[in-house]
Amino acid sequence: MAEEYQIPRSERELSKFFERERKRNVVYLQGRYHLSYEDAEDVYQDSCLALFKNIQDGKLVSLTAKLSTYFTQICVFQTLKKIRDVKEMDSLDYGQYDTDKVNELLGLDGGFSVGQQQMMEDIVKNLPEPCNKILWDFYYEKLSMAEIAPRVGFNGPDSVKAKKSQCMGKLKARFDQQTKEEFYGGEE
Structure with missing residues (x-):
């Protein structure tokens, strides 16, 4: 059976988690996806909201990976969505x-x-x-x-x-x- 990881339940725990993850994820997104600092921060903020909403809505009830791994995947998904949206907007000239x-x-x-x-x-x-x-x-x-x-x-x-x-x-x-x-x- 896979190991189960803890999901922060209080806003204080979640805030601490977000602060720990900020720099790592922003730098990762800038390097991996060539985002500006501002865009990487936007993606990070959108990802924080998405994770918070998933927890609040009961969509995230258990983890078989570390929360940081799960959060990074949310950041990647949000980045790809942002890139796709920008490309669509660029196509509108x-x-x-x-x-x-x-x-x-x-x-x-x-x-x-x-x-x-x-x-x-x-x-x-x-x-x-x-x-x-x-x-x-x-x-x-x-x-x-x-x-x-x-x-x-x-x-x-x-x-x-x-x-x-x-x-x-x-x-x-x-x-x-x-x-x-x-x-x-x-x-x-």
């Missing part, structure tokens, strides 16, 4: 596609009512950092990627551009959700 559409969505073309423009501004402001700063600086302040990079702590404009593509996905999802809630009361 967001560099050319999004500017006019987002200007329209943000009300910068005069096509939105004041209420709709306020709703979009609120969505942008309430996105997690650095998405809120990147989108605000780019679309409202009209700053270049090179100007935005130091403001959000990124190494260069290419990192900002990649993150902006991800942020556009978050913006669209929140806009769609809020629009659905506003017009359909949250039901389809």
Whole structure:
């Protein structure tokens, strides 16, 4: 019979586990999958949430491997998902596609009512950092990627551009959700 490993049940134990695993997994993801530090941190955070949710929802009841091994596999899965999502977004050619559409969505073309423009501004402001700063600086302040990079702590404009593509996905999802809630009361 395989050895069974302990699953942390308290938030304190889980927090300690996450702190022990942070550096090891972030460095691993950066080296193995060539992620930027910011992307590796995002994946790490998503993986922490996934593990916590699995434990809370009762999906993880026993382990036949160390928790660190299981957690690293969650990190790998989240990384592959992120890479796949970025490739799908790149295939949409967001560099050319999004500017006019987002200007329209943000009300910068005069096509939105004041209420709709306020709703979009609120969505942008309430996105997690650095998405809120990147989108605000780019679309409202009209700053270049090179100007935005130091403001959000990124190494260069290419990192900002990649993150902006991800942020556009978050913006669209929140806009769609809020629009659905506003017009359909949250039901389809």
